[in-house]
Amino acid sequence: MLExxxxxxPAAAEASLDPMRTRILRELAQPGSATQLAARVGLPRQKVNYHLKALERHGLVELVEERRKGNVTERILRATAAAxxxxxxxxxxxxxDPHRFSDRFSxxxxxxxxxxxxxxxxxxxAGAAAARQELATFAIDGEITFRTAADRAAFAEELGIAVTRLVDKYHDGGARTGAGGGGAPSGPGRKHRLVVALxxxxxxxxPKASPKNTHVKEQDND
Structure with missing residues (x-):
């Protein structure tokens, strides 16, 4: 299961957006059968089976095992991902299209x-999972409080200069010769996408305000 x-x-996206199928995907973070799901989501087993077939058809759930119970085969399914x-x-x-804008302040x-x-x-x-390889990534997540808009603009400018300096230092634009005497050309390095966002x-x-108590005085009709 992927994280x-x-x-x-598009068809898989449409299938996943159905509220009941979204609920089923959440329930199938742990393997379960149509009978078990029916009890959890409050639908007849036949209706749950209908949703499961649609999700399985689009590769959003997968078969874990089949259990034989008398003349019935119970299929145990699991969501293909936690999210x-x-x-x-x-x-x-x-x-x-990012190329339509190309404005770092947009x-x-x-x-x-x-x-x-x-x-x-x-x-x-998906490619790394199919190849059973680790995917090398790196991310930074944090928050900064700026006193003024000028401070924010100055930070963005300095950040841009610093990132540009690092890119110029480490960017490999072409083929290189392997280390050591007579090494074979190692070829261009692996390209990586760099995005810095602020x-x-x-x-x-x-918080929602609590509704004020309203007292209605009943009129005496006598």
């Missing part, structure tokens, strides 16, 4: 970059 599976097929993310590839014809460019990252990471994870943190939702 996160990125859904690229799912729909890739912009599922909406390929209307997915954002919120739309940041969103397009994030969409591209989801799509590319989904493909990389955006305001979401504000927490304010």
């Amino acid at each position: 996160i599976e990125v859904i690229e097929d 799912y993310l729909i890739s912009p590839a599922a909406l390929a014809s209307v997915a954002p 919120a739309f460019w940041l969103l397009a970059l994030a969409g591209r990252m989801v799509q590319e990471m989904g493909q990389l994870i 955006h305001p943190s979401l504000k927490p939702n304010p």
